[in-house]
Amino acid sequence: MDMLIKVENITKIYRVGDVEVPAIRGVSFTIKSGEFVSIMGHSGSGKSTIMNILGCLDKPTEGSYMLDGVDTKNLARDQLADIRSRKIGFVFQGFNLLARTSALENVELPMFYSGVSVAERKRKSRYALSIVGLDDRGHHHPSQLSGGQQQRVAIARALVNNAPVILADEPTGNLDSKTSNEIMDLFTRLNRESNITIILVTHEEDIAKYSRRIIRFLDGLIVSDEKVKKAGRKK
Amino acid sequence: MISIPSAFKISFRALRVNKMRSVLTMLGMIIGVGAVITMLAVGTGASMKIAEQISSMGSNLLIILPGSSTSGGVRAGAGSVPTLSVSDYEAILKECTSVEDAAPILNGIAQIVYSNQNWSTIVIGTTPGFLNVRDWPLDSGRAFTEQEVKTAAKVALLGQTVAGNLFSDANPVGQIIRIKNVPFIIIGTLSSKGQSTQGQDQDDTILIPVTTAQKKIFGTAFPGMVRIIMVKAKSSDDLIRAEIQLNTLLRQRHHISQKQDNDFTVRNLTQLMQTAEQSAKVMTLLLGAIASVSLIVGGIGIMNIMLVSVTERTREIGIRMSVGAKTWDIRMQFIIEAVSLSLMGGATGIIFGLAGSQMLTSLVGWPTIVSILSIVLAFSFSGFVGIFFGFYPAYKASLLDPIEALRYE
Structure with a gap:
């Protein structure tokens, strides 16, 4: 399998006035195409920082990050935006859908910026909504949808540009446990059936168990990186 | 890069969400464009009226009046002594080359x-x-x-x-x-x-x-x-030359010595009227310039609202950036929003300008002429104001940090 993500000796230091606050203090790992990985840790462990770096929203202070064969180190702001649009789909804890905008148009959003024709946009966004099981809710606004449905719309939006990676930052944080399980089943299905690489940031063990590999962060360092033993689940 | 129609679609949606605010912001442009068009119409109307009078008088016209008389210390006014004759006229036709x-x-x-x-x-x-x-x-x-x-x-x-x-x-x-x-x-x-x-x-x-x-x-x-x-002089450039020729010729014919005053007066009415027309044109420019100050004030209103809008929609900007919007995508979105505001205001302002000119004519009786040029000028100036005052808020929006924008509550 291909090395989709290759992180080497990454550090991230925030400057607050004259004080340097290290968020990540040198971590290295690789993620292959088609993996389902959880990144775990307490708040302040650096897991959100590594998520931002993996998502090309932020750049490391030192070290290198290769995504799909591209070194992101010397890329400009707009080149990073281009990578986000083609390679990465984001799913956030707070859904981050545009208010007063229909589900279909929310899903269309990434295609506005990647030069897809109007007809193609409509077709692809309908298809993406059908994958997450919301064919009939295309014209509903986020305020007319339940939390679980909103998160499905967000997942459809992450899928619509055929990005090889989905980065999910506490995707079930705002959902009840039943809905959380449904969302995690959806991720599992996408990972198995469409071979989409899924990287999940969470602090809940139950949620992390859906993945097949868990990387644990503590104080800006990786403390463990191991396969999940699936009790009663087929691999 | 985002397509222009898509950008307009996004802008109109955003403007619809805050209808009242959009209309109030537009009001600045409506008044500005309306005022520019009305003021230019008043000025153009005035200079057109003067031009009309010039052409009704006859173009390049000089008038020779007989001179004044002095008898026993009492001076009579110009024209009181008949000094001009048909033979003067015949001599003028024959001798003055600029006539x-x-x-x-x-x-x-x-x-x-x-x-x-x-x-x-x-x-x-x-x-x-x-x-x-x-x-x-x-x-x-x-x-x-x-x-x-x-x-x-x-x-x-x-x-x-x-x-x-x-x-x-x-x-x-x-x-x-x-x-x-x-x-x-x-x-x-x-x-x-x-x-x-x-x-x-x-x-x-x-x-x-x-x-x-x-x-x-x-x-x-x-x-x-x-x-x-x-x-009648040959052209407007010949007016002065013709005046000099007339003076020389008539002084000679009337036997006026170096020290004596003319017993006739040459009036250059056309030049007088042209001066009046010139000042009416300057007046038009002045009126237009003063009115366009309100366009700039309207532009500042747009900038103000756009800055508020950018702050309110920080999270939306973050979302757009996270799904791949580039610097110019964000910038275009907000510039087009500002331009939409100013152009819609400008279009409405044209109607107000037309109505205002019409009202001045019918209520106050001033002659007004709304020229196509003034409409085009005011409308395109409103568009330019939109771009100019929309740029800073758009620039600010495009430089937001996507991580912080996403976290913004």
Whole structure:
């Protein structure tokens, strides 16, 4: 399998006035195409920082990050935006859908910026909504949808540009446990059936168990990186 | 890169969400564009009216008036002493190279009778050149000839007002009228010329040969005397040269020594009017400039609202960035939003400007002319204001940090 993500000796230091606050203090790992990985840790462990770096929203202070064969180190702001649009789909804890905008148009959003024709946009966004099981809710606004449905719309939006990676930052944080399980089943299905690489940031063990590999962060360092033993689940 | 239609779609959606705010922001542009169009219409109307008066007077016109007299220390006003004559006129035509045409004038008020109608009007004794000097074409019939001037023929050309009063709708050509009991045959009518600069009805007049006026109607203090001589210069550039030539020639003819004052005056009316027209144009510019200040104020209003809008929509900007919006995608979105505001305001402002000009004309009676140029100018200026004042908020939005924008509550 291909090395989709290759992180080497990454550090991230925030400057607050004259004080340097290290968020990540040198971590290295690789993620292959088609993996389902959880990144775990307490708040302040650096897991959100590594998520931002993996998502090309932020750049490391030192070290290198290769995504799909591209070194992101010397890329400009707009080149990073281009990578986000083609390679990465984001799913956030707070859904981050545009208010007063229909589900279909929310899903269309990434295609506005990647030069897809109007007809193609409509077709692809309908298809993406059908994958997450919301064919009939295309014209509903986020305020007319339940939390679980909103998160499905967000997942459809992450899928619509055929990005090889989905980065999910506490995707079930705002959902009840039943809905959380449904969302995690959806991720599992996408990972198995469409071979989409899924990287999940969470602090809940139950949620992390859906993945097949868990990387644990503590104080800006990786403390463990191991396969999940699936009790009663087929691999 | 985001396509322009998509960007407009996003902008209109955002503007619809805050209808009241959008309309209030537009109000600045509406008033600005409306004011610019109305003010330019007032200015253009004023200078058009002056230009109209210039052309009704005759273009490149110089008027020679006889001079003043001094008798026993009492000075009479200009024109009190008759000093001009037909031979001056003939000399002017022959000698002054910058003069295209000239006409001597001996005029006065006389009673005119036709069958049972009568009318008092200004009778002008002149030469055929008068029609050329005043740019006054005939309406019907023919002008009198040099021959008829020489023989003091009793022929007359009627102005429209006189023709209307004596003949109502009938054709006056060929009819006989009496001027101070002298019978004249009408050989033509003049076209309508309207009001003069002083508000006189220029059509209330009759033209007859100058010799006829001298010998049969008004009489003269000395043979060949005329009241004024009108001169048409070859072009507006020749006006000054013609004036100098006239002065030199007449001083010579009137035997005026170096130390003596002129016994005549050359008036350059066209230049006076052109100065008036010039100042009306400057006035137009000034009015337009003052009105466009309100456009700039409107632009500042747009900038203000766009800055608020960018702050309110920080999270939306973050979302758009996270799904791949580049710097110019965000910038375009907000610039187009500002331009939409200013152009919609501008379009509405055009309607207000048209209505405002119409109201000034009908309520205050000012002549107004809304030129296409002023509409295009005001509208495109409003577009430019949108881009100019929309740029900073858009620039600010495009430089947001996506991580912080996403976290913004």
